[in-house]
Amino acid sequence: MDMECFVENIVTDKQVTSDIKELIPDAGLRRRMSRILKSAVMTAIECAGGTDGIDGIDAIITATGLGCLSDSERFLRNMIADSEQLLNPAPFIQSTFNTAGGQIAMLRHNHCYNVTYVNRDCGFEDALLDALMRMADSQSRRVLVGAFDEQTPSQYRIMERMGFWRHGTCREGSVFTTLTAMPTDSAIAELSCMDFLSGPITEENCMKSYSGGDDAVLLTNDMEDVGLFPVVPARLFAEGVRKIAEGAERVIIYDRHGGDRQTVMVLKCIGH
Amino acid sequence: MKIVVGGVGLVSALGSGVDANIAAMREGRSGIAPSPSILRTGNKIPVGEVALTNDELHRRLNIPIDCHLSRTALLGISAVREAMNDARIPQGLRVGIVSATSVGGMDLTENFFREFIADESRGRLRDVRMHDCGAGTDAIARYCGIEGYRTTISTACSSAANAIMTGARLIRHGVADCVVAGGTDALSAFTLNGFKSLMILDEKPCRPFDESRAGLNLGEGAGYVVLLRGEDAADPYCTLAGYANRNDAYHQTASSADGEGAYLAMSDALAVAGIEPSQVGYINVHGTGTPNNDASEGAAMQRLFGSHIPPFSSTKGFTGHTLAAAGGIEAVFSSLAVKYGLLYPNINFKKPIDGRGPVPVCEFAEGKDIKYVLSNSFGFGGNCSSLVFAK
Known part of the structure; x- marks a missing residue:
């Protein structure tokens, strides 16, 4: 979207x-x-x-x-x-x-x-x-x-x-x-994309579709995790933001929610 | 983009289905019984209970009893199926659901806990499988064939209004083409005792906006609307023209004396609809019957409408306060009010608050020229939400 x-x-x-x-x-x-x-x-x-x-x-x-x-x-x-x-x-x-x-x-x-x-x-x-x-x-x-x-x-x-x-x-x-909504002086990363997929894709295809030619890092959630707690994906999001803060150009977060739903979010470094 | 209500469905203590509910209100017949007959509790206190056991609900919905769904999910499935059949959703649309609940599968968890606290190896696990709120929404989606975006909202008694608001926004932003939105809550000993411990349950049938009001009666049920883009609905009930969510930010369980949150929610919702207060033809108020809510909501209405408060009523004297379902059930009532020009009576009202408070509608009426209906839902945590339905 x-x-x-x-x-x-x-x-x-x-x-x-x-x-x-x-x-x-x-x-x-x-x-x-x-x-x-x-x-x-x-x-x-x-x-x-x-x-x-x-x-x-x-x-x-x-x-x-x-x-x-x-x-x-x-x-x-x-x-x-x-x-x-x-x-x-x-x-x-x-x-x-x-x-x-x-x-x-x-x-x-x-x-x-x-x-x-x-x-x-x-x-x-x-x-x-x-x-x-x-x-x-x-x-x-x-x-x-x-x-x-x-x-x-x-x-x-x-x-x-x-x-x-x-x-x-x-x-x-x-x-x-x-x-x-607008970048501030203290902005760390841009959340540039959030997609709900219609079915699971391979990590390779996820990278292909969302890397945009950048040197992207892919983060995924453990498939076996008990899917009751939103703090788990929230921590993954925090890890993605930290990777951008540490210098990554682009982070792709692919959350499979134990097979129940597939969400992709893309974080980019500011001004990229 | 115009978002319309293309279908409606509900179940409450007044009966299963929209027609049974409207017929009861036309006849002035309340769904409040002197005490619960299905709920497992020692409390003898008036409630609005749906007169069907869980087994009966499974059978009526053609769901094997072995599936052992929570009452919250069963009530939800009943209302959602009715709403979807009513809407006749065009083929090929991506249909999503935003469902609200405050108790989730608590009705079953209570059974489990009675055994579990005596011995942690006891209690049937199938009684806790549906405890979390999302489990009920998953079951509703599964048994109603909803395959698109699915989420669950819980903001106490304003939950379903927020679900409907979110549903409309999901369509506007293309996340779904059609969203079934509303709420469901079953009676549970947990909530009945919770409200009892807060001393806001009336031991007699509740009397919203009446001088003698002494609290609310809990109810149970589910109410859902099918939201569609205007061009996808052949014969919609109404348009969802405005909505707003604001916070009273005053107290965890009490409303402010000047009804700031309620005032902001109503005025913002009218602004989103692009209408003046004078254009509102009917307000389905939150009107729980607690001294605090009705005084606060009344004050907010007086601030917004001055001395010209439109015809208004609380339908909770009929259904009881169905918590997270209330905004859904009342959205269905509001949609019908727009389409058929209905006004619902505020039963048990006798005298205005302090002798000069606002006087609600006391007679059932139909065929009125109503262009805009405002529906209020307020909850613990200061949550205040208002919806505007339009011709």
Whole structure:
């Protein structure tokens, strides 16, 4: 599709260096936030360049697989254990999938477009597509897009019983990126193409179709990965941006989503 | 590019199918029952429950019971099939789906968890297979033959309105030629107890916009519209002329007193449609019946329309609040309002808020000259979305 935008910043939860007390000064709010909410909101603020940076955002688009899972689980356990009596509403309130997006908006009373995709591991790319459409329509100029996923021991146990193998990929965490319609001084890469293919293609054909004569790097997702968590493709996107920052001319990201859908994204270096 | 509604489908506590729902509202017959009869819960509190068990839904939809689909998926399939049959989508179009849900497969997960928390080796795995929201959308696509772009949105009670908005934008940008968009949510003990713990459930039938309103009644169901480019639909219901999504950014579960998010969503949606507030012929309000929502939404309407608020009503007294499905079900009601000039009564209304609040439509009417209908959907997380349907 002929839509493009510029990656201004991208941050993963591991790269957050600020103190949570500085980013979220409200102690009560910090106490109410679950581990994954803290992770998602902190990563988002750091990516936006601090709390003030949220003011300059005109769309907040998040993606998650199972949302705030520990809160959902806590409410469910309490509900069963306490026979539906005198339940604490806090975990229910926090359990909705759009909690992180809402919290980010609330921090600075940002009234902009705010939406959450819950489409297994396709959600991050759906969020990017939404951002591209908003910018193509001149509805947004600077969009915050992020993915966050939480894992719990129960969920691990259930997936183990279902026969999913754990093979190295951590599927918990947060990744946020700020995208702009026009290149800014701090732009790192250009997202120049996003295609949904009608079926799988070979890596060789993917390179041929999307390299545009450049010295391109191809990144693909592990075919066997459990396709529930958008943070996995979000990390791949972050890796692509990092490769551009390190000097690559062009990065092609080919995500096969375990055979369910095929997405191709092309990142280019600025001014190329 | 003109985006039109070419087909509609829904299921709610009023019945299966569009005709059953409109007939019930014409007769003033609510779908709210004094307490759940299918849902596994100890709560005796009014709900709008679809009067079909999961097994019955499988049978009616001709899906083997062994497939063990979640109630959310089953309700969705019922409404999507109706909408697609109604639309008679031209051959060769790339058909996609944008579906909304807030509970996903929670109705089955609850069964699993009751056994799992006692012993982690217990609980039937087929009860958690459909837990995540995307699984329901996948099932709907599979059993309705939708092969194009597919995604799922969850922004609490505004979800389906956002799905419809996204569907229209996907067509405009050529990602799909036709998009089935809406939402589905089943009743679950999780949500019933969640809203109970927030103390916003009314123990009597809900009374949106009434002085005595004391909370909402939960409902379940699904509502979908088939969105097409104008030239691809032979006899569309209406045009989707405007849409907007804004955030109240005030509180995780409460709305601001001046209804800032609602005001921005409504005014932006009218601006996208290119119309003045005075041109709106009917508003299907969010109107949950909670003291907070109706006061906030009323304040926003007064800000936007001044003393000339158009005829409006909440249909949640009939269906209950169907959460992520509400925006879909109400988009179907709004589409029919445009096509047939319908006004739906806001049942159980007696006295305006503070004696001078806005007074909703209380009688069913048809054949009215309605050019534009505004549909509101607001949710937790401050999400406020409005859609404009036009002749």
